[in-house]
Amino acid sequence: MMIKETYQVTAGDMTAAGDVSARIKRHMKQLGIPASVMRRVAVGTYEAEINLVIHSDGGRIDFAITPEGIDIRVVDVGPGIADIEKAMTEGWSTATNEVRNMGFGAGMGLPNMKRNADEFTIASEVGVGTDIHMLFRI
């Protein structure tokens, strides 16, 4: 059985940030995915969702179950990341004070995603957008 779902994430809406990750988590629970895998996926998608809300102009999260495992793709419509190496560094952040007051902006999100996923790739182009792929083996 192949499962694939797409969820839209709206830029700037911090009160709803986390809804998509929570839905994906619920879905995994129903499918009986092991708790340890579920947590790793939940952390990865939640960080990605928050980034869409606070840094991007909006985007989507694709959730799929493939023979390789749980496959998450996060695609946004801009503004893109100029220096990916910097963005991947722990502690590096361009988050505003407003975002920090809401508990984010430690510069840990992208490194967290990479650490939790078994495979992680990120591609980005300024003016176009960012495309992240995470694979979690079950």
Added chain:
Amino acid sequence: MTVKEIASILEAKFLCCEEEGDRQVHSAFASDMMSDVLAFVTEDTLLLTGLINSQSVRTAEMLDLPALVFVRGKNPHQDAVERAKMIGMPALITHLTMFEACGRLYQSGLGAVEIEDYDGEMEI
């Protein structure tokens, strides 16, 4: 240690889900930065935070944490408490400061989260 015992040590009040007070807690982590929590927290860990919006509850939810405590008597936002209720996550509030809340729990035998890749050296 149970969530109920923690409530008593911290002179804390349940904002919701007191019926889940028998949940076990093995360590604690205190932070207002949710990405730090997401990076370092492992299972059965209590979250202590001064962050009173719903992202604190959502973070605890993603990590399947047993409970969370709001410190310094700051009342969390309504949507935070509603979210906690909805997912059945005990949320507590204590008048103690972060420092005092952590100190009391530590003294009562609750440990810290072990940070895996710490090799005894800090990168400075």
